[in-house]
Amino acid sequence: MSSTAAQSASLSSATGAIVSLRDVGKTFASGVGALSGLNLEIHDGEFVTLLGASGCGKSTALRIVAGLIEPTEGDVVRPAGRNGGIGFVFQDPTLMPWASVARNVSLPLKLAGRRDAQADPGVTSALARVGLSEFAGSYPRELSGGMKMRVSIARALATEPKLLLMDEPFAALDEITRFRLNNDMLALWHDVRRTIVFVTHSVFESVYLSSRIIVMTARPGRVFTEIKIDAPYPRGNFRTSAEYAASCRTVSEALERAMTVS
Amino acid sequence: MNAQDRITRDESRQRLERAVRVVLPVLALGAGVLAWDLLVRLRNIPPYILPSPGLVFETLLNDWPVLWSSLLVTLTTAFEGLALAMMGGIGLAVLFNRSRLVEYSLYPYAVILQVTPVVAIAPLLLIYLPQPLAVLACAWIVAFFPVLANTTLGLNSVDRNLVDLFRLYGASGWQVLWDLKLPAALPHILGGLRIAGGLSLIGAVVAEIAAGAAGAGSGLAYRIAESGYRLNIPRMFAALLLLSVTGVAIFAVLSLVTHLALRRWHESAVGDEREA
Numbered sequence: 001m002s003s004t005a006a007q008s009a010s011l012s013s014a015t016g017a018i019v020s021l022r023d024v025g026k027t028f029a030s031g032v033g034a035l036s037g038l039n040l041e042i043h044d045g046e047f048v049t050l051l052g053a054s055g056c057g058k059s060t061a062l063r064i065v066a067g068l069i070e071p072t073e074g075d076v077v078r079p080a081g082r083n084g085g086i087g088f089v090f091q092d093p094t095l096m097p098w099a100s101v102a103r104n105v106s107l108p109l110k111l112a113g114r115r116d117a118q119a120d121p122g123v124t125s126a127l128a129r130v131g132l133s134e135f136a137g138s139y140p141r142e143l144s145g146g147m148k149m150r151v152s153i154a155r156a157l158a159t160e161p162k163l164l165l166m167d168e169p170f171a172a173l174d175e176i177t178r179f180r181l182n183n184d185m186l187a188l189w190h191d192v193r194r195t196i197v198f199v200t201h202s203v204f205e206s207v208y209l210s211s212r213i214i215v216m217t218a219r220p221g222r223v224f225t226e227i228k229i230d231a232p233y234p235r236g237n238f239r240t241s242a243e244y245a246a247s248c249r250t251v252s253e254a255l256e257r258a259m260t261v262s
Numbered sequence: 263m264n265a266q267d268r269i270t271r272d273e274s275r276q277r278l279e280r281a282v283r284v285v286l287p288v289l290a291l292g293a294g295v296l297a298w299d300l301l302v303r304l305r306n307i308p309p310y311i312l313p314s315p316g317l318v319f320e321t322l323l324n325d326w327p328v329l330w331s332s333l334l335v336t337l338t339t340a341f342e343g344l345a346l347a348m349m350g351g352i353g354l355a356v357l358f359n360r361s362r363l364v365e366y367s368l369y370p371y372a373v374i375l376q377v378t379p380v381v382a383i384a385p386l387l388l389i390y391l392p393q394p395l396a397v398l399a400c401a402w403i404v405a406f407f408p409v410l411a412n413t414t415l416g417l418n419s420v421d422r423n424l425v426d427l428f429r430l431y432g433a434s435g436w437q438v439l440w441d442l443k444l445p446a447a448l449p450h451i452l453g454g455l456r457i458a459g460g461l462s463l464i465g466a467v468v469a470e471i472a473a474g475a476a477g478a479g480s481g482l483a484y485r486i487a488e489s490g491y492r493l494n495i496p497r498m499f500a501a502l503l504l505l506s507v508t509g510v511a512i513f514a515v516l517s518l519v520t521h522l523a524l525r526r527w528h529e530s531a532v533g534d535e536r537e538a
Contacts, residue, residue, distance in 0.1 A: 094423040097527045098445045111431040
């Protein structure tokens with residue numbers, strides 16, 4: 001299933017990227033220019049972070065990749081398939097409060113017309129992957145903030161998407177929970193080898209997680225520079241290493257410069 | 263040990279509070295009835311001006327066959343009115359939600375229907391419709407708007423990210439309505455129904471009163487009007503009592519339905535559970 005999505009993506013893109021944005025611009029109806037001349041290529045298996053200050057258009061870029069909004073100019077290539085190809089995790093857990101965890105996770109399958117979606121093995125394995133197998137029958141309000149976020153991630157994984165898009169998913173969580181979920185995300189990414197595009201305004205988070213960081217300018221956003229983080233995965237002790245500190249400094253400086261250019 | 267103590271103390275305080283919340287209104291009712299009885303006895307008020315509570319209760323028992331059949335008539339009208347209001351209110355709200363044009367064209371008239379006092383419409387309806395239908399129409403008119411307004415509010419307050427999520431997974435319009443918008447609006451819809459239940463009874467009563475002696479109906483309100491003409495004040499009180507109890511019962515049933523439907527997920531019902 002995912003291989004056909006990859007094929008059609010590579011057919012439509014000359015460079016072999018599974019996502020590519022070319023000269024993408026977005027001006028909202030209110031006249032606010034969110035993006036201008038954004039060029040971006042994302043390759044199979046990457047963990048890419050879009051890093052930028054609040055309001056720089058990084059969430060808008062992610063929504064364009066997801067197909068939730070259309071750009072005002074430029075071309076977009078994204079994995080084919082109406083729904084199976086992309087998973088999306090919002091800043092808030094965005095769960096249906098009236099439905100159990102299992103029903104929330106099975107939603108994408110149900111919307112795709114799968115009968116008895118809750119009993120689907122995809123749901124069971126997605127829940128197991130985020131460590132919430134025992135909570136299948138619980139309701140969102142009975143869970144902590146971190147657990148709700150895990151449910152949200154499990155839901156995005158349920159269709160086994162080729163591409164996972166995450167819009168500041170851990171911004172609202174406390175630091176301890178965020179660190180744990182960061183570790184879990186990396187383990188997950190290592191296991192299933194999805195392509196992940198992650199939006200954040202945290203330098204530390206971006207350096208710890210990604211194989212490539214794309215630093216964006218202030219609004220209207222475009223790519224200021226990109227920085228590769230070469231540290232090998234798994235990154236168990238990376239957070240306390242000297243390389244991590246050095247990378248954080250490099251990225252911080254880049255971000256500071258990105259915010260002053262116009 | 264200390265914590266254990268505190269828990270038991272908390273529990274017993276909660277139990278006390280619960281008991282107080284039942285006992286106090288009962289005491290207040292008892293005091294009121296007692297004062298009423300004393301007033302009638304001490305002042306020698308004749309029963310055609312103010313019957314004693316004992317006499318009202320007696321009348322309730324003696325006239326039970328008549329009152330019971332009247333109660334059934336009024337209750338049936340109120341429930342039919344509520345059912346129609348529910349279908350019409352939810353249906354129209356869904357239509358409004360799907361099409362702005364329909365909303366703009368019809369919403370003002372729904373408001374006009376609501377703000378025009380039903381007492382003023384009832385005589386007209388009684389001219390054009392057979393009486394049972396006119397009474398039902400009145401019950402429907404007053405009960406319909408709260409369902410429409412609340413459902414509209416509920417359908418419009420769906421989490422936008424969830425709407426995006428449904429769109430991302432290619433949900434059809436029907437799926438968005440059935441799996442997202444209606445469940446999200448459920449607390450609002452049930453709130454509207456709770457208001458509509460009481461109003462439906464009021465609408466039925468108003469229409470029966472307006473029909474008055476001219477009507478062939480035999481609802482509770484008709485009994486009240488009839489007893490009034492005959493100066494049968496104890497029966498008036500008995501019918502009134504029955505009417506209030508009915509109103510309370512309708513509210514209680516709808517509250518129970520709300521609680522059962524929402525208790526797992528909605529803060530309002532969860533809060534109830536913690537208190538109760």
